[in-house]
Amino acid sequence: MSQDIQQQLKGLRDQLAYHGHRYYVEDNPEIPDAEYDRMMQQLLALEAENPALITPDSPSQRVGGKPLDGFTQVTHELPMLSLDNAFNDDELRAFEKRMQDRLIPSLSLSYCCEPKLDGLAVSLMYENGILVQAATRGDGTTGENITTNVRTIRSIPLKLQGEGWPERLEVRGEVFMPKQGFDELNARAQKKGEKTFANPRNAAAGSLRQLDSKITATRPLSFFAYSVGVVEGMDLAASQYERLVQLKSWGIPMCPEIRQLNSLDDVIAYYQDIAEKRPSLPYEIDGVVIKVDDVETQDQLGFVARAPRWAIAYKFPAQEEMTLLNNVEFQ
Numbered sequence: 008m009s010q011d012i013q014q015q016l017k018g019l020r021d022q023l024a025y026h027g028h029r030y031y032v033e034d035n036p037e038i039p040d041a042e043y044d045r046m047m048q049q050l051l052a053l054e055a056e057n058p059a060l061i062t063p064d065s066p067s068q069r070v071g072g073k074p075l076d077g078f079t080q081v082t083h084e085l086p087m088l089s090l091d092n093a094f095n096d097d098e099l100r101a102f103e104k105r106m107q108d109r110l111i112p113s114l115s116l117s118y119c120c121e122p123k124l125d126g127l128a129v130s131l132m133y134e135n136g137i138l139v140q141a142a143t144r145g146d147g148t149t150g151e152n153i154t155t156n157v158r159t160i161r162s163i164p165l166k167l168q169g170e171g172w173p174e175r176l177e178v179r180g181e182v183f184m185p186k187q188g189f190d191e192l193n194a195r196a197q198k199k200g201e202k203t204f205a206n207p208r209n210a211a212a213g214s215l216r217q218l219d220s221k222i223t224a225t226r227p228l229s230f231f232a233y234s235v236g237v238v239e240g241m242d243l244a245a246s247q248y249e250r251l252v253q254l255k256s257w258g259i260p261m262c263p264e265i266r267q268l269n270s271l272d273d274v275i276a277y278y279q280d281i282a283e284k285r286p287s288l289p290y291e292i293d294g295v296v297i298k299v300d301d302v303e304t305q306d307q308l309g310f311v312a313r314a315p316r317w318a319i320a321y322k323f324p325a326q327e328e329m330t331l332l333n334n335v336e337f338q
């Protein structure tokens with residue numbers, strides 16, 4: 008009896024995780040919402056009858072229990088780095104020259120280029136494919152444990168898909184609020200005479216700092232991975248770009264605008280292309296991040312203070328209109 012109930016529960020969990028990924032990550036659902044809701048109700052009913060068989064990766068476990076009293080601290084096993092900035096092509100070329108002067112033999116560098124998402128950097132720890140902890144970047148060394156809130160973000164898998172993932176895998180990326188969700192949230196707040204947020208970044212930060220994850224669950228948050236931290240149990244690809252593709256194959260969202268480029272001229276053309284696309288992108292960005300693609304070369308170059316020698320943010324000029332002080336609610 009219990010065996011086939013376990014099979015039934017696993018079937019429902021896998022189905023709901025698959026269809027949830029199609030809907031929230033690929034924006035390309037295979038089944039009508041009513042069908043998804045019916046499966047969820049079935050899962051909830053079966054779990055209510057068999058609470059001992061509820062697993063942490065069950066889609067029913069996304070919205071937590073009672074509110075927290077506070078956030079506990081998390082020390083990152085590897086520091087979460089920040090970025091130096093470039094503001095024009097010459098500074099970008101100087102960035103490349105500094106690297107080539109340090110590399111022996113100075114070889115032609117390939118780059119992984121990513122829109123610089125204007126959200127909040129977080130660390131996701133997966134053990135045996137299960138999401139076990141989420142933390143803010145904080146000061147790069149110590150962050151806050153926001154696991155209960157991050158579990159409510161539907162585009163972040165509670166269990167990695169496919170197979171071949173490492174025993175321990177730390178995914179680093181940006182939690183952000185898409186522009187449309189931000190506008191709708193502020194419109195609702197305005198109608199109710201509640202506080203509105205100055206920009207999507209503050210809205211994301213404010214949503215992640217809720218002690219009650221039921222509130223976070225009502226906020227339209229999303230996530231794109233941008234690097235890997237701790238990896239144990241296998242070696243990942245030697246290329247930053249290929250690593251993000253690997254993460255994507257395991258169900259971790261990857262920004263669709265990321266490109267692998269083989270020359271700085273191509274990087275500059277990419278920067279101009281993203282600058283043109285910027286107003287029509289569904290999320291806010293404030294530049295592009297340009298990283299040496301080869302991970303061994305990254306390690307050779309290392310980092311100074313908290314910023315790597317092998318990455319730079321090429322920022323867009325500040326927006327013309329007055330931008331309210333981006334009061335940092337939450338590192």
Ligand SMILES: NC(=O)c1c(N)nc(OC2CCCC2)nc1O[C@@H]1CCC[C@@H]1O
Pocket residue numbers: 088089090121122123124125126128144181233234296315318
């Ligand atoms: N905001 C971003 O889209 C972004 C990105 N696409 N890639 C990185 O790469 C890390 C890893 C090496 C140095 C920084 N960082 C990003 O944001 C950083 C996180 C902390 C400060 C910046 O916002």
